[in-house]
Amino acid sequence: MADFAAPPLRPFSIRLDRSSLELLPAGPVLTRRLSDLEGLFADEAAWRADVDNGDPIVYTVASSPVPETATELPQSITRIRPGDVAGELYFTKGHMHPVAEGEIYLGLEGEGGLLLFDGTDIEFLEITPDRIGYIPPGWAHRSVNVGSNDDYSFLAVYPGGAGHDYGWVLEHGFGARVYAGAAGAELRSYPQPALTLG
Ligand SMILES: O=P(O)(O)OC[C@H]1O[C@H](O)[C@H](O)[C@@H](O)[C@@H]1O
Numbered sequence: 001m002a003d004f005a006a007p008p009l010r011p012f013s014i015r016l017d018r019s020s021l022e023l024l025p026a027g028p029v030l031t032r033r034l035s036d037l038e039g040l041f042a043d044e045a046a047w048r049a050d051v052d053n054g055d056p057i058v059y060t061v062a063s064s065p066v067p068e069t070a071t072e073l074p075q076s077i078t079r080i081r082p083g084d085v086a087g088e089l090y091f092t093k094g095h096m097h098p099v100a101e102g103e104i105y106l107g108l109e110g111e112g113g114l115l116l117f118d119g120t121d122i123e124f125l126e127i128t129p130d131r132i133g134y135i136p137p138g139w140a141h142r143s144v145n146v147g148s149n150d151d152y153s154f155l156a157v158y159p160g161g162a163g164h165d166y167g168w169v170l171e172h173g174f175g176a177r178v179y180a181g182a183a184g185a186e187l188r189s190y191p192q193p194a195l196t197l198g
């Protein structure tokens, strides 16, 4: 009912500050710590130890004021810190859209990977500044910071009614994990062996 009662937004512009990578005017900011990523890393003991040892911030999601309601088109900037849990590179929780709709990501800084899984097929897109990753409907998506020292940030634009299904990921996984390897990031699909990226 709340969606119905809300008046439509008036047109307005949003500035992307290139140095701070903020959206202005700003909306809500979400901070995800390692403890928020329970059950997602392969090495659960290493995850627990890192949670107990300071529970670092893994990523933040800073939204514009456009609300996540049906028919609106919200945006957010996700910034993933560099790091890993027993070699598995820091990532976002990842989700499926319960309402099958697409999304785009635009790389802003650092080196990222966009891991996609439709329950059968795995895709991995390298996302660097000015590259757009397209997420079709029906593909779960997770972002990974594949850089060793720097933040990875991207702008997302997505349908406000698409939603976030995190349970799908807990149940199905992504079919692959991304690790820091001697020659860069490695995508290890399970149960197949490693594939060196880049
Ligand atoms: O929701 P997560 O899987 O943790 O991903 C973090 C965020 O990434 C992007 O910014 C998406 O557009 C957001 O909708 C999402 O919340």
Ligand SMILES: [Fe+2]
Residues within 6 Å of the ligand: 095, 097, 103, 141, 158
């Ligand atoms: Fe999404």
